[in-house]
Structures are given as structure tokens and as C-alpha cells.
Amino acid sequence: MKNVYSVAVVGVGGQGLLTLGSILGYACMLSGLDVSVGEVHGMSQRGGSVIVHVRIGRNPSPIIPVGGADHIIAMELLEAARYAHYARKGGVLTANDFIWPPPLSNYPSREEIIGKMKGKELLFYLFNANDLSNRIVGSTVSANIAMLGFALGVDQELRSIVNIKHVEEALLEHFKGKVYEVNKELLHIAYNEGLKHAEKK
Amino acid sequence: MDHYLLKPKGSKVLLLGNEAIARGALEAGICFAAAYPGTPSTEILEVLAEVADECGINVEWSVNEKTAFEAAYGAAISGVRSLTAMKHVGLNVASDILMSSAYSGVEDGFVVVSADDPSMHSSQNEQDNRWYGLISHIPVVEPSSPRDAYKLTKEAYKLSSKYKVPVILRSTTRISHTRMPIELEDEVFFERKCKGVFRKDYERWVLVPGNARKRKLELMKTWKTVIENEGREPFVSILNPGLKKAIVASGIAYSYVKEALDLMNALDKVTVLKVNLPVPLPVEPVKKVLEYADEVLVVEELDPVVELQLKSIAQTLGYKSRVIGKSVVPENYELSIETLYKPIADFLGSPAMDHWISIGTVKTDPPIPPRPPILCAGCPHRNTFYILRIAANKAGLKNPVFTGDIGCYTLGYQKPFETQSTSFEMGGSIGVAHGLSKSTDNPVIAVIGDSTFFHAGIPPALNVVYNDSNVAIVVLDNLTTAMTGHQPHPGTGVSATGKRTRRILPEKILEAIGYDVTVINPLRVKESVSIVTKAFENYRSGAKIAVVSRMRCALEALRLSRKKNIILPVYHVIEEKCTGCMACIKLTACPALILEPGEKKPRINPEICAGCGLCATICPYNAIEVKNKPSMNWETTWWD
Numbered sequence: 001m002k003n004v005y006s007v008a009v010v011g012v013g014g015q016g017l018l019t020l021g022s023i024l025g026y027a028c029m030l031s032g033l034d035v036s037v038g039e040v041h042g043m044s045q046r047g048g049s050v051i052v053h054v055r056i057g058r059n060p061s062p063i064i065p066v067g068g069a070d071h072i073i074a075m076e077l078l079e080a081a082r083y084a085h086y087a088r089k090g091g092v093l094t095a096n097d098f099i100w101p102p103p104l105s106n107y108p109s110r111e112e113i114i115g116k117m118k119g120k121e122l123l124f125y126l127f128n129a130n131d132l133s134n135r136i137v138g139s140t141v142s143a144n145i146a147m148l149g150f151a152l153g154v155d156q157e158l159r160s161i162v163n164i165k166h167v168e169e170a171l172l173e174h175f176k177g178k179v180y181e182v183n184k185e186l187l188h189i190a191y192n193e194g195l196k197h198a199e200k201k
Numbered sequence: 202m203d204h205y206l207l208k209p210k211g212s213k214v215l216l217l218g219n220e221a222i223a224r225g226a227l228e229a230g231i232c233f234a235a236a237y238p239g240t241p242s243t244e245i246l247e248v249l250a251e252v253a254d255e256c257g258i259n260v261e262w263s264v265n266e267k268t269a270f271e272a273a274y275g276a277a278i279s280g281v282r283s284l285t286a287m288k289h290v291g292l293n294v295a296s297d298i299l300m301s302s303a304y305s306g307v308e309d310g311f312v313v314v315s316a317d318d319p320s321m322h323s324s325q326n327e328q329d330n331r332w333y334g335l336i337s338h339i340p341v342v343e344p345s346s347p348r349d350a351y352k353l354t355k356e357a358y359k360l361s362s363k364y365k366v367p368v369i370l371r372s373t374t375r376i377s378h379t380r381m382p383i384e385l386e387d388e389v390f391f392e393r394k395c396k397g398v399f400r401k402d403y404e405r406w407v408l409v410p411g412n413a414r415k416r417k418l419e420l421m422k423t424w425k426t427v428i429e430n431e432g433r434e435p436f437v438s439i440l441n442p443g444l445k446k447a448i449v450a451s452g453i454a455y456s457y458v459k460e461a462l463d464l465m466n467a468l469d470k471v472t473v474l475k476v477n478l479p480v481p482l483p484v485e486p487v488k489k490v491l492e493y494a495d496e497v498l499v500v501e502e503l504d505p506v507v508e509l510q511l512k513s514i515a516q517t518l519g520y521k522s523r524v525i526g527k528s529v530v531p532e533n534y535e536l537s538i539e540t541l542y543k544p545i546a547d548f549l550g551s552p553a554m555d556h557w558i559s560i561g562t563v564k565t566d567p568p569i570p571p572r573p574p575i576l577c578a579g580c581p582h583r584n585t586f587y588i589l590r591i592a593a594n595k596a597g598l599k600n601p602v603f604t605g606d607i608g609c610y611t612l613g614y615q616k617p618f619e620t621q622s623t624s625f626e627m628g629g630s631i632g633v634a635h636g637l638s639k640s641t642d643n644p645v646i647a648v649i650g651d652s653t654f655f656h657a658g659i660p661p662a663l664n665v666v667y668n669d670s671n672v673a674i675v676v677l678d679n680l681t682t683a684m685t686g687h688q689p690h691p692g693t694g695v696s697a698t699g700k701r702t703r704r705i706l707p708e709k710i711l712e713a714i715g716y717d718v719t720v721i722n723p724l725r726v727k728e729s730v731s732i733v734t735k736a737f738e739n740y741r742s743g744a745k746i747a748v749v750s751r752m753r754c755a756l757e758a759l760r761l762s763r764k765k766n767i768i769l770p771v772y773h774v775i776e777e778k779c780t781g782c783m784a785c786i787k788l789t790a791c792p793a794l795i796l797e798p799g800e801k802k803p804r805i806n807p808e809i810c811a812g813c814g815l816c817a818t819i820c821p822y823n824a825i826e827v828k829n830k831p832s833m834n835w836e837t838t839w840w841d
């Protein structure tokens with residue numbers, strides 16, 4: 001691994017980005033790595049655009065530079081496009097196949113965004129995490145866990161740094177009992193989906 | 202005993218900078234903590250409140266920062282270690298007692314955490330509170346990372362006890378809100394000193410001029426001693442001493458400097474002075490650097506606090522080194538490895554190599570729309586703003602000015618509400634309304650949140666009555682301090698540690714002051730419109746009126762409904778009845794209402810709809826209806 005591996009988690013305030021970032025951070029710690037997880041609290045959490053900076057490496061500074069993200073995990077498509085320039089050339093971007101437009105706004109269609117994304121020097125993966133969460137958990141609340149599992153599945157470097165077993169263990173910091181069990185199941189289904197997607201490319 | 206903050210010595214935990222500060226304070230032996238919430242400081246007290254009972258310490262949300270500071274100071278002058286925490290602007294509110302506390306000092310460790318917000322992620326301004334150290338002559342400790350914050354909190358307590366002065370611990374958003382694995386060095390369970398003794402000493406505790414003059418000399422003696430004696434680790438460290446070029450990095454700036462040097466393979470090419478005591482800047486280590494360095498670059502976030510002191514030391518002692526800082530390092534917004542790379546490379550004469558090659562921006566047609574924060578689906582403020590607009594109109598108020606304040610409801614400045622035409626600082630809505638009313642012919646309506654009303658709204662409300670202006674007051678009572686993450690306040694009847702306490706109602710206070718107060722339930726839109734219209738009519742005829750709009754914060758209501766298994770209504774648009782007039786979207790700007798590109802009629806996202814029903818009330822064609830079977834008692838989640 002190079003000095004620092006950077007994962008940007010982006011989306012809309014309220015989509016569970018902090019939980020995703022903190023679980024990934026916890027998993028890093030369990031894997032014996034140093035990590036910093038830069039969160040966003042306060043005003044932007046009220047439906048605003050949010051970026052969480054996860055930096056894995058020794059004593060990392062807290063903010064990912066533009067062009068410095070090895071992987072972007074996007075919980076929403078407009079936010080995926082908004083923050084795409086954080087990705088380095090040849091980096092990975094995994095996006096939840098879901099558009100949540102700001103009220104009263106004029107916004108590009110799903111096809112337009114996907115088309116433009118595919119024109120970039122980027123490993124781009126789409127995944128319907130809302131749908132999977134709905135099927136396994138009964139609502140979209142765990143779409144963040146599904147995205148985390150999928151992102152690990154598609155990104156060989158990330159999953160060689162952070163072991164899926166440690167992610168599973170890190171879930172325990174947030175969930176207990178039955179809720180933990182379903183989220184663990186969701187994580188694994190999404191992870192296997194990710195592995196399959198990566199093979200296809 | 203399974204709270205992560207209380208893990209035994211030797212454990213490794215992933216802590217937020219704020220939690221690291223809280224843990225450090227617990228290890229240092231505090232028994233009292235008081236604060237008022239404010240991003241990015243909030244989680245310090247929040248997590249202390251969670252463990253308060255288990256640790257046997259006193260933890261409270263005070264009504265504002267001045268009150269919190271005074272309470273914690275009271276503990277410290279009786280010899281009980283204490284903490285207060287606030288966001289940068291909170292220290293403005295507490296600055297009066299801050300200045301005096303320096304004169305009288307403390308009997309045991311007292312740390313004032315000031316969490317600054319460079320880049321204004323969640324604030325009305327950015328200010329560098331290290332200046333407060335210089336004005337008050339109070340030492341400022343500034344960590345470089347969350348891990349540093351944990352260790353330096355403990356050091357700050359030692360420093361405070363040693364010199365018997367308050368110490369400011371300055372954090373910033375990127376320290377307070379960044380998580381890092383932290384290895385715990387000490388235990389938190391031990392016999393704490395929780396009962397102090399107040400020793401009467403009128404020359405020390407009574408700052409009449411004669412006493413204050415003597416205390417000032419004492420204070421300056423301590424100040425000079427700190428400058429001379431505290432230039433040591435962990436407050437100041439010198440890496441690679443004796444080189445011709447030196448970088449001085451204060452607080453978080455050190456993290457970026459280190460990473461930049463690492464990327465340039467220049468870690469051993471330059472002397473680095475890591476400063477974690479920027480105020481007052483100790484002389485010895487600075488001398489050691491200036492002795493050898495011809496060129497010095499000072500890197501710090503926001504203002505040139507270290508730079509000015511360092512230049513002054515160099516000038517006084519006759520060093521000829523060239524010192525630069527803010528002429529090349531940005532002085533606005535937070536720093537990053539990105540903004541610092543070039544100034545550091547230039548300083549070292551390294552090539553400005555591109556380490557980060559971006560894929561470039563994704564340009565779509567139409568472009569990605571901005572996504573500013575918005576009122577949540579079901580937010581009671583949305584209903585109240587709608588009601589205020591309609592009622593003002595019905596009551597014939599011409600060109601009303603809605604002065605605003607600070608909280609989630611500030612978002613009411615946006616279209617379609619425009620019921621927040623000003624927002625400066627907490628309590629300002631009522632204070633500024635008074636002046637506007639005295640100086641213009643507009644009807645002036647001050648719109649203020651419940652927590653903000655208790656914090657700083659009461660004195661200006663008194664002033665309106667005493668000095669007789671024409672101001673109407675609207676208190677938005679969502680039964681919590683929502684903006685900062687739902688802390689209780691005097692109107693909730695619940696304490697920081699979840700205990701019942703006497704509930705204080707805003708309407709009782711306003712009545713006592715002399716307002717005619719009506720309380721509305723904005724969930725019932727039509728009923729509220731007619732009540733507020735009447736109140737505004739009274740206002741027009743010269744009455745002092747106030748409205749308290751009470752409905753639970755939607756995030757809390759949703760939480761409650763899940764906990765109690767109450768099914769809330771979910772609305773949908775009946776396609777056949779909808780004419781596509783867009784009144785619902787245009788008048789509510791609710792995030793649950795979605796218009797797909799190319800579509801003519803909106804739809805409601807059932808995952809997001811909170812069931813407040815405002816859109817259904819507004820729809821002129823009755824095309825929005827409840828589609829599920831809500832519980833009988835669903836309204837109790839919003840209003841009890």
C-alpha cells in the first residue's frame with residue numbers, strides 16, 4: 001500500500017454517511033491500520049451535500065485533496081457527479097443508483113449523469129443499494145451498509161487493506177442483536193455482488 | 202460499563218476529536234462540566250453527559266455559554282477540576298467572565314474548550330480564538346490531531362493547576378470532527394475530587410479596582426513565566442534542529458506540513474517547530490530555531506497569531522532571519538494539504554510536482570444543481586413559516602420584516618418562505634427588530650427558536666416592552682435544540698443526563714414580561730392561520746403580542762414513532778385529480794415532493810414523507826391524500 005489510501009464518502013445529509021465512514025474507520029482500526037475519518041456535523045446535515053473524508057495510512061492529515069481520492073462511495077447520483085473530481089485518474093467510483101433532487105431544482109437525468117461518468121478515466125460501478133436494503137431490511141435505512149459491502153467487493157486494493165471480516169466486526173459498534181444480523185447479511189450479499197461486478201470488467 | 206468512552210487503560214478506541222477531549226478531561230480528574238451546544242464543540246459535553254452518572258460527575262447543558270463558563274469556573278475556584286466547551290462565537294458570549302477569570306485565577310485545573318470553525322462549515326463567521334488568549338493573558342493549547350487533543354487536554358489541566366490560571370484548549374472542526382484510533386493511557390475510574398472548599402479571599406475574588414490592579418501584576422508575572430518556562434515538549438517540539446530553513450507549524454497546520462514534507466521526500470531537509478502552545482509563544486525554542494535558520498515559514502490556520510509573536514521575538518532579540526507566513530499561506534478558510542503544498546514547495550525550492558491528478562469535473566446538461574441545506578420533510582418550521590405568511594397577509598400587514606435568528610429555522614431565508622430577513626447572532630432577531638421598529642414604518646416580526654430564546658432572547662424581549670417598540674415575537678418551539686443535534690433546554694423539562702427537571706415555558710416568560718401570548722399547533726394549519734391572523738390584527742392596533750408555535754422536530758417525531766410503533770400518515774398524489782399546478786412544490790419546497798425530468802405532475806417519495814400534511818392542505822384540487830392507515834394516536838408524536 002502507498003502512504004495513504006483515501007476514500008471519499010459522499011451523498012445527502014441524512015443518508016447514513018457518518019455511519020458508513022465510522023464503520024469503515026473502525027474496520028481499519030481492527031485491521032491494525034491508522035486512519036482518520038473527517039465528518040460533517042451541523043447545518044449541512046440538514047439535507048445538504050456532504051463529504052466524509054476517510055484516509056487510511058500512518059498519521060494521515062484529515063482532508064482528501066481534489067484528485068486524491070482512490071475510491072469515491074456515493075450514496076446518490078447527483079452527489080457522485082458533484083464530487084467526482086476528487087477521484088484520481090484510474091480511481092474507483094461506486095454510486096448508489098438513486099437520484100434525490102433538491103427541491104425546486106432543474107437537474108440532469110440518470111442517463112445523462114451515467115453517460116458523462118463513463119467518459120472519465122475511472123472505474124465506475126452502479127449499484128441499487130436502496131433496492132437491496134429494501135429487500136433485506138425492509139426499508140432503505142441500510143443502503144449505506146449495502147454500498148460499503150459493494151464498494152469493498154469491487155475494489156481489490158481496498159479489500160486487501162481492510163478485511164471484510166473486520167468490517168463485519170465493526171458493524172457491532174453500531175448494531176446489536178437482530179438488527180446486526182440482518183445488516184451483516186446485507187453486507188455480505190452486497191459484497192458478493194461487488195465481487196461479481198468487478199469480475200465482469 | 203460498556204460505554205466506549207470508559208474503556209480501560211491500554212484499549213484502542215476510534216474516537217472523534219471531541220470524544221478524545223472528553224476522555225482526556227475524565228482522565229485528568231474533572232468532576233464538573235458545563236456547556237451550551239454549538240458546532241463543532243457539541244459532542245464533548247454530549248458524551249460526558251452519557252457517562253456522567255457512571256463516573257459520578259456533574260454534567261449540564263447550561264442556558265448559554267456565559268452561564269456555562271461561570272458554572273464551571275465556580276467549581277474551579279473551589280478546587281474542583283472542571284471543563285467548559287463552546288463553539289468559537291460562544292466565547293464571545295462568555296468573554297466578560299473570561300477576562301475576569303484570568304485575574305482571579307483558579308484553585309485547580311480549569312479548561313475552556315474553544316472549538317473554532319475555519320471555513321464556516323456550520324457558523325456565521327470564522328474567527329481565530331487564539332486572539333482571546335492574547336487579550337485575556339490566558340495560555341492557549343492547540344492540538345495538531347485528535348490524538349494530540351487527547352494528550353494535550355491532560356497537559357492543559359496540568360498547566361492550569363500549576364499556574365492556577367484558566368487554560369484555553371483551541372480545537373477546530375477538523376480536529377473536533379475527525380475520528381482516529383486512540384490508545385488509552387490512563388484509567389477513568391478513581392477517587393475524584395468532587396467536593397471543593399471556597400476560601401474567602403476578598404483581594405482575589407472581588408475585582409474592585411484596587412484588587413484588580415494587584416491581580417493584574419500577578420497575572421502578568423504568570424504570563425511571563427509561561428513564556429520562559431513552557432517552551433518544552435509536548436507544548437513545543439523541534440524536529441531536525443540546526444538547519445538553514447525552518448517551518449513553524451501551529452496546531453492542525455502541523456499535520457498538513459508533515460504530510461507535504463513526506464510527499465516531497467523533504468522530512469530531513471528542514472527544521473520543523475511543532476507548536477502546540479501558540480499563546481503565549483515560548484521564547485526558548487524560537488531562539489533555538491532562529492539561531493540557525495536564515496529563512497522561516499510560519500504555517501497556521503486563519504490569523505497570523507504565531508507569526509506576529511515570532512516576528513516580535515526575532516526583532517527584539519536582533520535575529521536577522523527572514524520570517525514569512527500569511528504573505529504566502531492562505532489566511533481565509535481552513536488549510537489543507539492541497540492549499541499548502543505549493544507554498545511549502547516554493548519555500549524549499551522543491552519542484553511543484555503534481556501528486557494528485559484529477560479525472561476532472563463531470564459536466565452535465567443541465568449542470569448539477571446546488572444542494573444547500575434545507576428544512577427536512579415534516580419540519581414544523583415549514584408549517585409555521587407558511588402560516589406566518591398567510592396570516593400576515595390576511596391581517597393586512599404591509600411589507601412586514603421578519604427578522605431572523607440562528608438555528609435550523611434560519612433556512613427560512615430561502616424561497617418560498619422568506620421569513621428570515623436577517624440572521625446575525627443568537628438573540629439578534631428580537632434585539633435588531635427593536636431598532637428596526639424604532640427606525641422604520643414596517644411591521645417587524647422577530648422569529649426565534651426555542652433554545653435561542655432561552656439563550657439570549659429574553660433580555661431583548663424585555664427591552665421591546667421597556668422601551669416600547671412595535672415588535673411581534675414568534676417563538677418556534679420544536680421542543681429541542683435541533684440544529685446542534687437535539688439537546689434538551691429549559692423548555693423541555695429534561696436535563697443533560699436525561700433527568701426530569703422543572704419545565705419552563707416560553708409563553709409564561711413572555712406573559713410575565715407583558716406580551717399577549719397565543720400558542721399554536723402548526724400541524725393544524727387552518728386553525729393556526731386564523732389564530733395568528735387575529736394576533737397580527739391586535740399587533741396592528743398596537744398590542745404587544747407573541748406567538749409560540751409548538752410542534753416537535755420532525756427528526757425527533759420520526760424517532761419517537763419508530764420507538765413507540767406508531768404509524769404516521771404517508772401522503773400520495775392522486776394523478777387523476779392533480780392538474781400539475783405545482784402549488785405543493787412551490788409553496789412548501791418539501792424534499793419529499795419530486796418532479797422527475799420531463800414529468801408534468803409531482804409525486805411523493807413515501808420513504809421521505811413524514812406525514813405532516815401541509816401539501817395536502819395547500820393543494821387547491823384536493824389531489825393529495827393519505828395512502829396508508831395511520832395509527833389512531835399518530836398526532837401525539839408531534840404534540841403531547
Ligand SMILES: Cc1ncc(C[n+]2csc(CCOP(=O)(O)OP(=O)(O)O)c2C)c(N)n1
Nearest residue numbers: 239607608609610650651652653682683684
Ligand atoms: C453563541 C452561539 N452559541 C451556539 C451556537 C450554535 N447554535 C446554532 S443554532 C443553535 C440553537 C438552535 O436551537 P433552536 O433555537 O431551538 O432552533 P432549532 O435549530 O431547534 O430550529 C445553536 C446552539 C451559535 N450559533 N452561537
